[in-house]
Amino acid sequence: MVFIGGNKRVKNTRGVYPLLKGMSSHKLPTTTSAAENSDLIVYVNGKLVQRNDASISVWDHGLLYGDGVFEGIRAYNGVVFKLKEHVDRLYESAHYIRLKIPMSKEQMSEAVLETLRENKLQNAYIRLLVTRGVGDLGLNPMNCSNPSIVIITEPTNSGEDPISKPVGVSAIISSIRRDPVDATSHEVKSLNYLNSILARWEAIDAGVNDAIMLDTQGFVSEATAENIFIVAKGQLATPSIDSAILHGVTRQRVIEIAEDLGYVISERRITPFELINAEEVFMTGTLAEIVPILKVNGRNIGPGKVGPVTARIFGEFTKIRTKTNEGTPIYSNQGKSGEIRAPLQEKSLTKI
Ligand SMILES: Cc1ncc(COP(=O)(O)O)c(C=O)c1O
Numbered sequence: 001m002v003f004i005g006g007n008k009r010v011k012n013t014r015g016v017y018p019l020l021k022g023m024s025s026h027k028l029p030t031t032t033s034a035a036e037n038s039d040l041i042v043y044v045n046g047k048l049v050q051r052n053d054a055s056i057s058v059w060d061h062g063l064l065y066g067d068g069v070f071e072g073i074r075a076y077n078g079v080v081f082k083l084k085e086h087v088d089r090l091y092e093s094a095h096y097i098r099l100k101i102p103m104s105k106e107q108m109s110e111a112v113l114e115t116l117r118e119n120k121l122q123n124a125y126i127r128l129l130v131t132r133g134v135g136d137l138g139l140n141p142m143n144c145s146n147p148s149i150v151i152i153t154e155p156t157n158s159g160e161d162p163i164s165k166p167v168g169v170s171a172i173i174s175s176i177r178r179d180p181v182d183a184t185s186h187e188v189k190s191l192n193y194l195n196s197i198l199a200r201w202e203a204i205d206a207g208v209n210d211a212i213m214l215d216t217q218g219f220v221s222e223a224t225a226e227n228i229f230i231v232a233k234g235q236l237a238t239p240s241i242d243s244a245i246l247h248g249v250t251r252q253r254v255i256e257i258a259e260d261l262g263y264v265i266s267e268r269r270i271t272p273f274e275l276i277n278a279e280e281v282f283m284t285g286t287l288a289e290i291v292p293i294l295k296v297n298g299r300n301i302g303p304g305k306v307g308p309v310t311a312r313i314f315g316e317f318t319k320i321r322t323k324t325n326e327g328t329p330i331y332s333n334q335g336k337s338g339e340i341r342a343p344l345q346e347k348s349l350t351k352i
Pocket of ligand 1 (some may be wrong): 247251
């Protein structure tokens with residue numbers, strides 16, 4: 001028997017960080033409770049199935065070898081934030097690992113929207129993954145003919161929830177390095193997240209919230225599932241692509257926000273010394289959104305409080321994330337009555 005997902009629904013706390021001592025509490029975006037999630041529908045290879053029936057083969061090379069690619073995406077108030085950018089990145093990752101996705105980008109985007117509609121979701125976290133597909137126990141990808149495509153959508157709270165202040169977290173610098181370009185490449189969002197997982201274990205062992213990884217040269221790269229920004233001498237900087245980062249969708253939008261707000265921002269190499277002596281540090285990611293880092297390796301960042309630049313960018317991000325022009329509407333009646341389109345009666349999409 002294969003167990004994928006879970007029968008029991010526990011409150012999902014991914015991306016939600018315990019507060020640093022002494023900080024005021026508020027809600028970060030989370031997924032909702034067991035009762036609300038028990039009837040979720042999952043897209044598996046062109047079919048919409050009940051969550052407990054959502055499964056793929058144990059001979060799938062996504063499971064056997066981590067051979068596949070994925071995306072994590074958010075929808076806010078009926079709009080999938082930067083859907084096009086995520087789908088583009090998915091196809092670029094797939095192209096790099098020579099995985100031919102058997103549907104067009106438009107069909108993939110529509111499958112995401114259809115899964116959201118089927119679940120009547122307006123605010124959601126979306127996990128989209130494509131594996132090499134079923135093969136034999138050998139590594140040879142040529143023996144896998146049909147990629148498996150899975151789309152999981154879970155409710156999150158509304159992008160309109162009043163979040164006045166960002167919550168700060170603590171981090172360590174991990175001993176685990178990000179993948180270099182001549183290994184599996186940091187630019188591929190692949191199903192192999194072992195370096196992030198090992199780094200996260202170091203954070204857990206150290207009793208902090210997250211781990212910052214360096215590139216193989218020792219420059220700051222990124223956190224386990226987030227990009228990093230620093231504020232130093234009033235100017236913003238974020239590690240450039242030659243520091244083993246993933247091309248973060250949120251990172252790109254935050255760069256644009258910073259520019260629009262008139263900040264000087266550069267993409268460049270950042271040393272651990274600069275990171276620890278920065279006035280402010282924050283991380284960005286689809287699920288985490290914008291999270292200030294207030295302590296690294298036991299040293300306070302600046303005064304150890306959320307800084308003004310981070311707070312301003314956070315505020316701006318929470319304003320733009322719900323805007324229609326930031327993504328793709330899920331429902332055709334978007335913005336009219338606010339009602340959600342009735343779910344499909346037919347539990348099957350066109351077979352790909
Ligand atoms: C390793 C890594 N870096 C950065 C990010 C942030 O990317 P995005 O803003 O596109 O979510 C992620 C997101 O999953 C990630 O896994």
